[in-house]
Amino acid sequence: MRKSADWMTIADDRILEYLADHESGTPSEMAKVDTMRFSRSYLHQRCDVLEEYGLVRHLGNGVHILTDKGSQYLNGGLDTGKLDGED
Template identity: 40%
Template sequence: MRKRADWMVKADDAILEILEGGLMLGPTTIAKNGDLSRQHVTNRLSILIAYGFVKRVEEGYYQISDRGRLWLEGEVDASDLDPTEDQ
């Protein structure tokens, strides 16, 4: 079971699940595949990066991090994390 935090929203699950495939994706592609707005994805990616769930590979492209994968597997409790904490 995934251990959520108060800062997380439903879209975070969709974003991480889309990125779980291992591809480098941009916000527009993630939004289209998750039935989300591009702006909402962009906002959430910033937060997911701050908590170490996603990493920016290059300008406009993102990948799931090891922490993000572990969270999807229920191995990380998101409520225990600080936004600037190193992975």
């Protein structure tokens, strides 16, 4: 079972799941997926937050990848409520 933090939204789980399935992605690509249902700008904002907490890494040109912490969270092995921002 995933242990999400108070700062997380449902979009964060969808972003992390997308990155786990696709290895990398941009907010623009994610916004085109029917199941995402969030705007590109909102997904971009959420990616920035996820990066602050070390769950994704920005490679440049809007491309993000899942980090080990992001994978641990998806597998239920990380309580994101215990993470500090600016990781």
